[in-house]
Amino acid sequence: MVYHSVSEVDFSRSSLPALPLPRKVLLTTPAHFNVEYVINPHMEGHIGSVDLEAARQQWRQLRDTYSEIGIQVASMEGQEGLPDMVFCANQSLPAVHPKTGEKRLVLSRMYAEQRRGEVPHYRSFFEREGYNVLELTSTESFFEGMGDALWHPRRHLLWGGYGMRTEASAYDAISRGLDVAVCALHLEDPDFYHLDTCLSMLNETTALYFPGAFDEKGRALLERLFDTLIEADEQEARDLFAVNAHCPDEQHVIIQEGCEKTSRRLADAGFEPIPVDTSEFLKAGGSVFCMKLMYW
Numbered sequence: 001m002v003y004h005s006v007s008e009v010d011f012s013r014s015s016l017p018a019l020p021l022p023r024k025v026l027l028t029t030p031a032h033f034n035v036e037y038v039i040n041p042h043m044e045g046h047i048g049s050v051d052l053e054a055a056r057q058q059w060r061q062l063r064d065t066y067s068e069i070g071i072q073v074a075s076m077e078g079q080e081g082l083p084d085m086v087f088c089a090n091q092s093l094p095a096v097h098p099k100t101g102e103k104r105l106v107l108s109r110m111y112a113e114q115r116r117g118e119v120p121h122y123r124s125f126f127e128r129e130g131y132n133v134l135e136l137t138s139t140e141s142f143f144e145g146m147g148d149a150l151w152h153p154r155r156h157l158l159w160g161g162y163g164m165r166t167e168a169s170a171y172d173a174i175s176r177g178l179d180v181a182v183c184a185l186h187l188e189d190p191d192f193y194h195l196d197t198c199l200s201m202l203n204e205t206t207a208l209y210f211p212g213a214f215d216e217k218g219r220a221l222l223e224r225l226f227d228t229l230i231e232a233d234e235q236e237a238r239d240l241f242a243v244n245a246h247c248p249d250e251q252h253v254i255i256q257e258g259c260e261k262t263s264r265r266l267a268d269a270g271f272e273p274i275p276v277d278t279s280e281f282l283k284a285g286g287s288v289f290c291m292k293l294m295y296w
Helices: 052-068 113-128 170-178 216-225 234-239 260-268
Strands: 026-027 072-076 092-096 103-107 132-135 149-153 157-162 181-186 199-203 206-209 228-231 252-256 274-275 293-295
Touching: 026 052, 052 072, 052 252, 052 274, 072 113, 092 170, 092 293, 103 113, 103 170, 113 132, 149 199, 157 170, 157 199, 170 181, 170 206, 181 216, 228 260, 234 260, 260 274
Parallel strands: 026 072, 103 132, 157 181, 206 228, 252 274
Antiparallel strands: 026 293, 092 103, 149 157, 199 206
16 A cells, blocks of 8 residues: 555554665676766756866775675766766665565666666666566666665665656556555755755664655644654755665664764664765765665
């Protein structure tokens, strides 16, 4: 079932099937990364401005950070003609069945025509990893993978953003295909065009978010199913993608450097922020979470 409001929620968090945390991360090299078009507000004024050598160094720093905290890293080569392929959260949604352990993959139907050629490369990677592919049909809605669909840590529950790149109706098909409850969140601010720019899962009970990106129903759903919501500083969320941080192990939070207020709030809540520089990627509208894909 897809839930759009608190009044529809007929479950408790603890009643949901347990789900193991993924321990592998996929990163795609920035070999052909640049800003060549404008498909989100953050790209405005940045066409042709990427320092590729700096981007490579920043990507290597992010890769090494994951290794240092014990996450198994795999990498894929970026492809010519696909400058946004480095943002590998967007082309698919990996899943694992909580009872059978079957690995499944929902392929994205990208809203932006410029990015549709990225998807087959991820399909090939995950088929080699033993995933069974679920492909949305051409009559179903646009869907942009883990840019908009986030797993609730340790629970078989999906949070689904819609309104900018992903259509709400996509979650009906995904809920059926993965046999999972989906809490749907309407995104209202173009600066936060994907859910991963305004909501970051930290552990089963805690999330980092920017409340201004959601409508009242969405905020109420988040308040119902998380014990603690840490509010990111608005300037850091808009300009530095503070909420596009990533906590892969319920302890370390990899976050764009300069997010001082948000990092203090994370530390006060018991998390360990790890600042990294993704400034070249911010020019294209992405940071840490956009640049990685966790999988089982």
